[in-house]
Amino acid sequence: MIDLSAFSAALSLLGSDPLAWLVVIPGLFIGLVFGAIPGLSISIAMAVFLPATLYMDFLPAILFLTAIFTGGGFGGAVPAILMNIPGTSSAVATAFDGYPMSKKGQHGEALGAGLVASAVGTLFGYILLMFIVSPVATWVLMLGPTEMLIVAIWGLLLIAVLNDSSIAKGLAAGILGILISTIGYSDTGLMRGTFGSMYLLDGIPAIPALIGLFAASELINMAGRDYLIADREMRKMKLKPILKGAGDTMRGWPQVLRGSAIGTLIGIIPGVGASVANLASYAATKRLSKEPETFGKGNREGVVASEAANSSSEGGGMVTLLALGLPGGAGTAILLGAFAMHDVTGGPRFISENTDIVYALILGNIAQAILLLGVGLVFVFLASSIVKIRLSYLIPYVLSVSMMGTYAITGSIVGPLTVAGAGALGWIMRRYGYPVTATVVGLLIGPMAEGELTRSWQISGGDPAFILTRPITMVMLVLLILMLLAVLVGKRMSRQTAPVIAE
Numbered sequence: 001m002i003d004l005s006a007f008s009a010a011l012s013l014l015g016s017d018p019l020a021w022l023v024v025i026p027g028l029f030i031g032l033v034f035g036a037i038p039g040l041s042i043s044i045a046m047a048v049f050l051p052a053t054l055y056m057d058f059l060p061a062i063l064f065l066t067a068i069f070t071g072g073g074f075g076g077a078v079p080a081i082l083m084n085i086p087g088t089s090s091a092v093a094t095a096f097d098g099y100p101m102s103k104k105g106q107h108g109e110a111l112g113a114g115l116v117a118s119a120v121g122t123l124f125g126y127i128l129l130m131f132i133v134s135p136v137a138t139w140v141l142m143l144g145p146t147e148m149l150i151v152a153i154w155g156l157l158l159i160a161v162l163n164d165s166s167i168a169k170g171l172a173a174g175i176l177g178i179l180i181s182t183i184g185y186s187d188t189g190l191m192r193g194t195f196g197s198m199y200l201l202d203g204i205p206a207i208p209a210l211i212g213l214f215a216a217s218e219l220i221n222m223a224g225r226d227y228l229i230a231d232r233e234m235r236k237m238k239l240k241p242i243l244k245g246a247g248d249t250m251r252g253w254p255q256v257l258r259g260s261a262i263g264t265l266i267g268i269i270p271g272v273g274a275s276v277a278n279l280a281s282y283a284a285t286k287r288l289s290k291e292p293e294t295f296g297k298g299n300r301e302g303v304v305a306s307e308a309a310n311s312s313s314e315g316g317g318m319v320t321l322l323a324l325g326l327p328g329g330a331g332t333a334i335l336l337g338a339f340a341m342h343d344v345t346g347g348p349r350f351i352s353e354n355t356d357i358v359y360a361l362i363l364g365n366i367a368q369a370i371l372l373l374g375v376g377l378v379f380v381f382l383a384s385s386i387v388k389i390r391l392s393y394l395i396p397y398v399l400s401v402s403m404m405g406t407y408a409i410t411g412s413i414v415g416p417l418t419v420a421g422a423g424a425l426g427w428i429m430r431r432y433g434y435p436v437t438a439t440v441v442g443l444l445i446g447p448m449a450e451g452e453l454t455r456s457w458q459i460s461g462g463d464p465a466f467i468l469t470r471p472i473t474m475v476m477l478v479l480l481i482l483m484l485l486a487v488l489v490g491k492r493m494s495r496q497t498a499p500v501i502a503e
Contacts, residue, residue: 010359019060020360024368027067028375034068035075035091036383042072046334050341058342059357063364065338066314069331070368073311074118074376078383081110081303083398085215090310092440093282095214097295097302104298108241109248113300114307115376116246117256121308122369124260125267125315130362132319145455146467150476151266152449154280157484173434177442178449180204187454199414206443208406208418213436213443215402216423219395221430226390242380248300255285255301259308266309267316277316279441281309315365322351322358 014020027049034045045068053061076091081098094114101110183193184203194200249256262284263277285305286295295302317332321339344350351358406415426436460466467473 006355007359009356010363013059013356013360014363017057017059019056020063020364021367023056023060023064024067024364024371025375027064028071028368028372029379031068031071031073032075032078032376032379035072036078036379042069042076042331045072046331050334050338053338054341058344059360059364061338061342062335062361063368065335066318066361066365067368069314069335070122070311070365070372071375072331073122073314074115074307074372075379076310077114077118077303077307078111078380081114082107082383083215084218085398085402086210090278090313091306092210092214092437092444093278093306094303094310096282096306096437097297097299099218100296100298101300101303106241106245106298108238109245109300110303111380112242112245113249114245114303115242115373115380116249117259117304117307118311119369119372119376120249120256121260121263121311122314122372123366124257124308125264125312126318126362126365126369127315128264129315129319130359144470144473145452145459146470146473147476149449149452149456150473150480151276152445152452154476154480154483157480169434170438173429173436173438174442177439177444178446179442180209180439181206181443181446182450187451199412204443205406205410205415205418208410208415209422209443210440211402211406212419212422213426213440216399216419217426217430217436219399220423220427222391222395226392242377245300249304252301252304255304256308258288259285259305260312263309263312264316267313268319276445277313278306278310281305318361318365322361 030045030049031042035042046065049068050065053064056064073090076086077094077098079085080091080095082102084095084099086092086095098110098114101107179193181204183200185191185201191201259281262281266277266280282295282302282305285301286292289295289299289301291299314331318335321332321335402419403416406419407413408415410418425439429436429439456466467477
């Protein structure tokens, strides 16, 4: 329930501090720019501008950083839609249908749909946060390593859902991603798959590999074409298609709310975050759709599902930060650093003693979600000019920016080399019909799955029967099995009905 007196005090705090509002629009624009540049990320933007908050008061400082967070949530969708290059790992699923829409000349509609879904998702996440921030502190503490392992396995089994190839090819590609993620030192100190190279001791960096698999491989496929969109008339960015995409998204509000709910719930779980939320939401939307065969070919619902989930997960991540003082991901880890800079410690005591500040932060972020619509619309017009550039100029430029961005991430030549190697691998996989997305899923979720498996094994003493003493694990396991059976039955039925439809 909402504490009305604290809510009123929060409104007074926001009204009496103009700096709390002055920093929001610059923060949104910074997040949009950093999110839209492949190789950079929201967490990098937040880290770069963290020192600027040192001399701010606590409320403006956190609102500035969360504005970067909010802007970056949609920023990553822009290159994902226009060039099939997710600006951030949380925009991976956005590219599945956003880029096919762009190739049809529907980039305006895709960007409009993504912008509205992102804003509504952020809005939903923070409104829900207002109601659940206090009781969820107790609930999150009930999740142990076995529950987190089930969450990771659930994410890995999305591989069987998120591809139009056979389940065998999807699982093979996913296992390849998991194997790549295990290179380097394990949680137990074992060195694996380095082939004696000191550059592989820390493993394969995920973001450069993601950029290579998606961006470099797609750029190779683009070679020989003149423009991203062949039809000259379709390359023009107009307001009407953007508004149409936004309007269609608002009319399809059940998909937006479902994606937002999935993103918020997954965001609450520490260490999972938007990278898993957008994939889970996409899979759920595809499974429940009346036309699942259209996903991956330019279905607007796929863009909406991904963007609503990755943005709403921000509000979910703030739950664990405020309620427990635990970061849910890289972005909230930097927010935790900002808390420490201002001598503030998150947790149940912080919520009980500073409820007005908690509500002020939530209300400020709700306002950010609304402002994102205006700022994002301006940014979309600026960014969409990319479709007017000849590919002979664009491809080398994007590749060089990606290489420099990954060099900045790793601080060594490992980043650019990873992009090159992953790009070649992605091109080969596309040529032989193996889903690149499945490899990306395995790469992103593999470390989490391995870590939780190790902790579960240590706690249980190697006894599988230990899960029988964990009722939450059992419930999640049953739900996982039911989901897997539903997917398998659905695929079998689609194969049986396909010949009938063809006739």
